[in-house]
Amino acid sequence: MESTPSPSRGDRTHTAIDRLVRVMRLHHRVIERRIDGLGIHHSQHRMLMRLSCTGGAASLKDLAAALDVSPACVARTLKALNAAGLIDKSEGADGRRREIGILPKGQRLIDDSFKTFREIDREMFAGISDEEVRQLTDILSRIHQNLADMENRNASPERSEASL
16 A cells, blocks of 8 residues: 655645635635725725725825835825715825825724624634734734845845835
8 A cells, every 4th residue: 555645845835825826815805895895996995995004194105115016096096985975185294295184984884894704814823823923913023024124135126225
């Protein structure tokens, strides 16, 4: 009777990456379905949630970089959020940078979203101990750092200066 060879590290790594990608895609779909009833497009929701983290003091360039989209896309999305009564845009104190205020309707949507995210997190990590969550976080942090190091080594001189 022949025994099945143990999977190699490369095979295990490939399986881990595949599972991670599948988990992220499924997580994304679960979130999309849960926030579908909020009445705004996914990109608008992402922008509103990002704005909630910045306190409204972010430039188009900063928002574009954080969301990995073009400044033109940010401008269109902000215009739609403004038209929907979720945000208010005004000139900043220096006259150049726009201040973006989140209106009460937008804040309610943000609060509902965070409540939904907490529910998803609770359900997603059901049956997983605090120690296992800590271990997962540590492992993912190391993987993230390894990827960031790879990106920095392979970045063009232009990109390296921009990330400093």
